[in-house]
Amino acid sequence: MTADPVLVDRRGAVLVVTFNRPDVLNAWTNELEDQYFDHLAAADDDPNIRAVVITGAGRGFCSGADLGALANAGGFTEADLVRPRDRDFPVSLRKPLIGAINGVAAGLGFVEALFCDVRFGSPATRFTTAFARRGLIAEYGISWILPRVVGHSRAADLLLSSRMVDADEAHRIGLIDHLVAEGSVLDAAVAYAQDIAVHCSPTSLAVVKSQLSADASSTFPEAARRAESLMLEAFRRPDVGEGISSHLERRAPNFPSLSVRSPHVNL
Incomplete structure (x- = not known):
């Protein structure tokens, strides 16, 4: 039986949502997206949930779109891009969305990290836009949000080079708000969310x-x-x-x- 691509765990007033495809660094699929967005919508309407933390299973946050699904991308039309909810749905969440970025966040995974209100990371955290190295463009609004996080020239650097950004640089330029010890990213993010939930x-x-x-x-x-x-x-x-x-x-x-x-x- 195939495991659910998204897991949830309630910790008091905090909902922890975990991308659960660790064998492929939690590569993004339509099924994962639908489940993730369903959990966000339910959390938004649940009076007992006051903050949401997202993270990835295993050693990565999200490696981006599952490239196997893009094998026939040359034949895609606008209709193929239509989804039940807009891909920027996470930004509509009324409750704090906290990212526990436990490893690599690449491409769409980078975008999902940017959709978070606050991001926690560790020395294992890394970011890459990846798009230009796959023949793609700055997708899903990242060309709007990234300059507002790190500034125009840094955003241009990251988008044009698609180079890997390590945790120290990510913290210095604002991709990570809280840099904590390796192995404690999720606990630190949950503690932060629980403090918000209480106060x-x-x-x-x-x-x-x-x-x-x-x-x-x-x-x-x-x-x-x-x-x-x-x-x-x-x-x-x-x-x-x-x-x-x-x-x-x-x-x-x-x-x-x-x-x-x-x-x-x-x-």
Whole structure:
């Protein structure tokens, strides 16, 4: 029996999602994508899940698209690229998406890592865009998101050369936010997510994520004005009162969960 390409494990209010094709460094397939996105959609609507951590089984995060599926790519049409959900679906998650990048993240695997809000890595973590070395282009919006993470010239370097980036460089240029000891990537990412789950308002997190997305293409005055409007909305929700009371009373807050959102759309 073929093992599920994606595994899930609940750790309190944190859902750990694991790409599970370790024999091929978790190479991406449509089946893996569908299961992964289904788990994200379910987590987004589950009031008991407040953060999601993604990682890879074995010694890699994701080596990119399964090249066997691209053997007949020359005959592909636009219809062949249509999927049940847009491939950037992870960025629509309202809850924090934390990457435990436990090994190589290449091509589409690199893109999936960039879709995470925060990334953890170890000395074993490596990145490569890979596309140019396969005769491909900068796929899945990486030409938009990568410059915003590492800057334009560094993004050009990584996309044009497709060279391998080791953990030290990845940490230095911002591909990794937290560099931890080898073997502790998942535990560190889960601990970070659990701290968020306990101490942060789910509604605040969702709004902040939407601000980061919208303000990426806004001017500063537009972002500041939008923040004023959102601040007034926040004052009217119970989260502010609970956040202040819990701080003054020196206890963990009891913030309300997010409501169910359906259908799921990108922010």
